[in-house]
Amino acid sequence: MAIKLGRRSFEGGALLQEELIAVGRELYERGLQTTRSGNISVCEGAMFFITGTGTNLGRLKRSDLVAVDLRDSAPIPPGASRETPVHKAIYNATAARAIVHAHPPYAIALAQVAKQQGIMPIHNEGAAGLQWVPIIDSSVRGKEAGEDPTAIVAELVRWCSVVIRNHGAFAVGPNLDEAAYKMMLLEDVCKIACILQSLDPANAT
Numbered sequence: 001m002a003i004k005l006g007r008r009s010f011e012g013g014a015l016l017q018e019e020l021i022a023v024g025r026e027l028y029e030r031g032l033q034t035t036r037s038g039n040i041s042v043c044e045g046a047m048f049f050i051t052g053t054g055t056n057l058g059r060l061k062r063s064d065l066v067a068v069d070l071r072d073s074a075p076i077p078p079g080a081s082r083e084t085p086v087h088k089a090i091y092n093a094t095a096a097r098a099i100v101h102a103h104p105p106y107a108i109a110l111a112q113v114a115k116q117q118g119i120m121p122i123h124n125e126g127a128a129g130l131q132w133v134p135i136i137d138s139s140v141r142g143k144e145a146g147e148d149p150t151a152i153v154a155e156l157v158r159w160c161s162v163v164i165r166n167h168g169a170f171a172v173g174p175n176l177d178e179a180a181y182k183m184m185l186l187e188d189v190c191k192i193a194c195i196l197q198s199l200d201p202a203n204a205t
């Protein structure tokens, strides 16, 4: 079914909405999202769907999803997540076709104490799937503001995930399943690093 967006239509839009609802629920059930945090999006052609600002990703409805035009000149519709400019910039600069933004607790904690500018995965799955997880500083200024896309995009051109100090993480993929998997893997990598660090402080990240 095509979703109308102004004079343009969004082919396959209904299927993408179903995927967003299912992946939002899975991320919530796995503890990667709280009732108010995070946002996810999926792109097709020159459009993408993103979750609305303040929506509960565990209980998404079609009416919570906002269709956004990728063109720089197109305005961001009201009600779209405050991180929509970041999603738009990522789609326009990389091959990503799905994005998950979450506030994973282990990743946030580890980024706070990390001495390096990123996290090297310890286990095989993490190393194969992520290679390296860069850590950058948050650019958020004010309660209602989103992140500046520049530093996030600069990392996601090269890597499939990035952790933002004092905030959360972004993970990308060619589809929603892959982007969600990368976010889950990122949190596993950080959880393992936190456990290792507590067992042996000499192994600090």
Ligand SMILES: [Zn+2]
Binding pocket: 037, 038, 101, 102, 103, 167, 168
């Ligand atoms: Zn956030």
